[in-house]
Amino acid sequence: MAKLTPMMEQYMKIKAEYKDAFLFYRLGDFYELFYEDAIDAARELEITLTKRGGGKGESEIPMCGVPHHSAENYIKTLIEKGYKVAICEQVEDPKTAKGVVKREVVQLITPGTVMESNMLKEGENNYIASLSHFKDGSYVIAYNDLSTGENYLALISGGWDSVIHELFNQPIREIVISSNLPEEMQHQLKERLNITLSFQDEVTFSAEYRSLSENLNDERLMKAFSRLLNYIQDTQKRSLDHLQPAEVIRLKDHLSLDMYSKRNLELTETIIKKGKHGSLLWVLDKTATAMGSRMLKKWLERPLLDRNQIEARLEAVEGFYRGFMERDTLREVLRSVYDLERLAGRIAFGNVNARDLIQLKVSLEKIPELKNTLEQFQVKELSNLAEQLVYPEYLVGLLDASLVENPPMSIKEGSIIKTGYNETLDSYRDASKNGKTWIAELEQKEREETNIKSLKIGYNRVFGYYIEVTKANIHLLPEGRYERKQTLTNAERYITPELKEKEVLILEAEEKSVDLEYTLFIEIREKIKKHIPELQQLADVVSNIDVLQGFATVSEENNYKRPRFGNSSLMIKNGRHPVVERVMKDGSFVPNDISLDEDKHILLITGPNMSGKSTYMRQLALTAIMGQIGCFVPCEEADLIIFDQIFTRIGAADDLVSGQSTFMVEMLEAKHAIANATDRSLILLDEIGRGTSTYDGMALAQAIVEYIHNNIHAKTLFSTHYHELTALEDSLSNLKNIHVRAEENEGTVVFLHQIKEGAADQSYGIHVAKLAELPDALIERASVILQQLESDDKPTPNTEKIEAGQLSFFVEDKVPVKNDKQPKLAKQHTVVTELKDLNLFELTPLEAMNELYRLQKMVKQ
Structure with a gap:
């Protein structure tokens, strides 16, 4: 068996404990990866894959590496792709180590535990x-x-x-x-x-x-x-x-939105682009801080059910809404407040730098101004928030006294602590400053004594301080006092006894100064850490203020109105879709009324494609959600109900990952709504049944409407292209027909996007195809076929109770008929019997078409 080198043995032992992570193994100025980690990392990071010897008898090992100083960007790439990264550092000084330098994993970075700001x-x-x-x-x-x-x-x-x-x-x-x-x-x-x-x-x-x-x-x-x-x-x-x-x-304290509804309503991201732009969050986010933006998203994901809490938010929004000048001042103050929540987290985590602490100081200094501005509104809810803004005077004083205004990024190279904060640090700095003054005076003295105008005294980390003289002037140097230190192409560098003595004093002061600054910074960080709960409480209050002023701002910009909340009836006058009207920008959005109460809690919506049925349904759901998070709503006037759940079946998408078809997804979403909805819920069902055959689809659509009407009693909007279902208004007492207006002018359909009572007269599907610029020959052929189909008898919904619960369109006619119709009825009965006996799974498509043609011919004879 091949023997690994001691270093590779150490690597393998550590890697065995972190099998599901990339092991970033520190070697000098690089993090190295080996074996499968190297192969996978080279692919994911698009870096060069190399090899190295593994030991006696061991074949070459795949290897790749990233520089230590720029590793953060590589780690970010891996984390964004869902990987984990184990950071393995040298935990002893290589100069004093006996054998292999001791190494340990100091942190496992995972997608859910990142703290670095550039990864969040x-x-x-x-x-x-x-x-x-x-x-x-x-x-x-x-x-x-x-x-x-x-x-x-x-x-x-x-x-x-x-x-x-x-x-x-x-x-x-x-x-x-x-x-x-x-x-x-x-x-x-x-x-x-x-x-x-x-x-x-x-x-x-x-x-x-x-x-x-x-x-x-x-x-x-x-x-x-x-x-x-x-x-x-x-x-x-x-x-x-x-x-x-x-x-x-407590999930029961919040309006419940299942995964289908959140996706279909595009609350926080759009379905296609998977981004914020075009979502409700995009419209409502008028926050001025990162904390407020996160708080808004949380409110959107969990709307309230408690009426008192909703009204309290609305009161605060109305206060901000009326005080335009004060709100504008407030927004300016908020823009100067950094992310207190994440700053507190980084302080506790130990990865905060001096610039972060300056951001903390700037933010905290704004609290008195924020509090004073808030008190000017004279609204109880806003006064309560102002009282919770406690100014942390001690922290501001500490940060102001200790840190310079523009510190460097690093906390280990000095220049971050103010003069006057620490006596010992001041003494080191004084020694260093005086030493450098002495160096400048020495340089002038040496120039005068040697008569070399170009002589200069410099410094680098390798050789320390030196006197540099060009080779053309070397002959001017006095003998005995100058000791050669380094030879360059065009110059020589020297050291003198007095320069060497002063160098020790200067460098010692500078080194001690840098070390002390780092120690003092850690002490400051630890003092602030004790006040983290105060900072987090402050961040929470500021976030609430920010979201509420944002609601007032977006309400004023878009002419939203404060809703009223009742118990059983919903009325919206000239309601609008908050996202669609924002995208259109030209003011052409057509507002519509909506009314739902105990007597008419189901609206059956008909009308052509592209006429706005889905928009109308969505805008109701979004209006309800906006109201229940405490925001004003897009309309002229609104009486809303506090819904406990919202269910939507709007749009269709194949679930390829789980292997579910469009129709199966449609049925699952409908089933989820039916199984969980209550009489306090809102159900939005769009074009149920269109994923299967016409009769199947119509049967399912009618059965679902009837089930909701008779068993659930939820407020429901049900849009359909099955015009036959409009007859349900006669048999279901709580259902009402409405339609979206469209007019035909010289063969061209005009969508008016207006909701009117009653059923639509036709679907205008061929007109929509014409708008899509399908070939003229195709449009003409479709029109001919439509006329043929419309000349046949259409099925009508059967509202009788079927024992098996399955809707049938082949119900025997029990009404007495004249003798001259008996032969036709007999033929129809025969056709039905033969159709039932057909085993479709044993027929080829061509055989099935032939059978269908034969049966149709029997009926027409």
């Missing part, structure tokens, strides 16, 4: 979660954002589907699970939700973090939280003083 998105949380499953069938999800210290827990009793919906709705980069979680569940987490998996079976709770769990009175919550904390401790290998006490999320 300012306006988004970066959650790591843990998932725990218990014998009673319940699940607990624990969330942590390491960059801000936030901790949340959610207890879920609705089964695995509820877990998937909850996880989908949060920006989770990594999830920690037990190795015993079934493989199918692991597959769904990794592939369907695209979350990096990590494993942690130990769930012992560290006494160090006992204070974080004081409000957890359920053993299940404790175990789930422990799993997450154990993993974070194991990977970060340092004290995490910025972690905040765990907050239990």
Whole structure:
């Protein structure tokens, strides 16, 4: 067996503990990667793959490396692709090491535990979660954002589907699970939700973090939280003083949005581009700070159900809305406030620099001005927020007295501490300054004594101080006093006894000065660390203020109105879609009214494609959500209901990862709504049944409408192209027909985008195809076929109760008929019988068409 070198043996031993991570193994000024790590990293990072000898009898080992000083960008690339990176550093001085330098992994960087600002998105949380499953069938999800210290827990009793919906709705980069979680569940987490998996079976709770769990009175919550904390401790290998006490999320206190609804409504990102632009978040985000932007996103993901909380937010927004001048001043102050949450996290984590602390000082200095501006509004809710703005005078004083205004990035090269802060540091600086003055005087003296005008005294780290003389002037130097130190191409460098003596004094002072500055900076950081809870509380208040002023700003810019909330009836006058009207920009958006109450809680919407049915449905959902997060809404007037859940089936998309077709996704989304909705829910169903044959689709659509009407009683908007369903208005007392107006002018359809009562007269599908500029011959042929189809008898919805629950369009006519129609009925009965007996799976497509032609011919004879 080949023998590895001692260094490679050390590498292999460390790598064995971090099999699922890239091991960045420190060698001098580089991080090196070997074997499979090197092959994979070279591919992902697009860097050169090389080889090195592994030892006696060992073949060459694949190898690649990245410079230590620029490793952060390479690590960022790997993390963004869902990988983990173990940082392995030299933990002893190579000069004093006996044998191989001792190395250890000092940090495991994972997608859910990044702290570096260039790896984080300012306006988004970066959650790591843990998932725990218990014998009673319940699940607990624990969330942590390491960059801000936030901790949340959610207890879920609705089964695995509820877990998937909850996880989908949060920006989770990594999830920690037990190795015993079934493989199918692991597959769904990794592939369907695209979350990096990590494993942690130990769930012992560290006494160090006992204070974080004081409000957890359920053993299940404790175990789930422990799993997450154990993993974070194991990977970060340092004290995490910025972690905040765990907050239990009561899911029943928030409007529930399943994964389908969040995706279909495009609350925080668009379906196609997967970006913020074009989403509701994009419209509403008028925040001035990164903290406020993250808070807004959290509010959007969890709208409120408590009416008092909603009204309190609306009161604050109205106060900001009315005080335009004061709000404008407030926004200017907020723009000067940096990300207090993440600054506090970096202070605790130990990766903060002097510039970060200057940002902290600048932000804290704005608190009195922020408080004073807020008090000018004279609104109770805003006065309450002002009272919570506590000015940390001690911290501002400490930072002002200790740090220079424009410090360098590094904290190990000096020039960061103010003169006057520390007497010892001042003495070192004085010695260094006087020494340099002496050097300047010596240079002038040597020029005069040697009569060499170009003589100069310089310094570099290798040779120290030196006197440099060009070779043309060497003959002018006096003998005996100058000692040659270095030879250059055109000059010689010398040292004198007095310069050598002064060099020791200067360099010693400079070295001690730099070391002391670093020590003082660490002391300052530790003093600030004790005040992290104050900073986090301050950040939370500032974030709330920022979101509420942002609501007022967007409401004023877009003419939104404050909604009223009732119990059973919904009325919106001239409602608008907040995103569509913003995208159009030209003011051409057509507003529409909407009314839903106990008597008419289902609206059946008909009208042509492109007429605005989906927009009308979406704008209702978005208006409801905006109201329940405490924002004004896009309309002239609104009486809203506090919905407990919103379900949508709008648009269609194949779920290729799980192998589900468009129609299956459609049915799953409809099923999820029907199974979970209550009479306090909002259901939006768009074109249900279009993914299958006409009769199948119509049957399903009618059955779903009837089921919602008779069993759920939820407020429902149901759009359809099955005009036959409009007859349901006669049999379902709580259903009302409405349609989107379109007019035909000289063969061209004009979409008016106006909602009117009653059913649409036609679909205008061929007109839409004409607008899409399909070939004229094709359009003409389609028109001929349409006329032929419309001349045949159309099926009408059967509203009788069917024992088996399945709608049938082949119900025998029980009404007495005249004798001359009996032969035709007999033929039809025969056709139905033969059709039922056909085994379609045994027929080729051509045979099936022939059979269909034969049966049709029998009916027409």
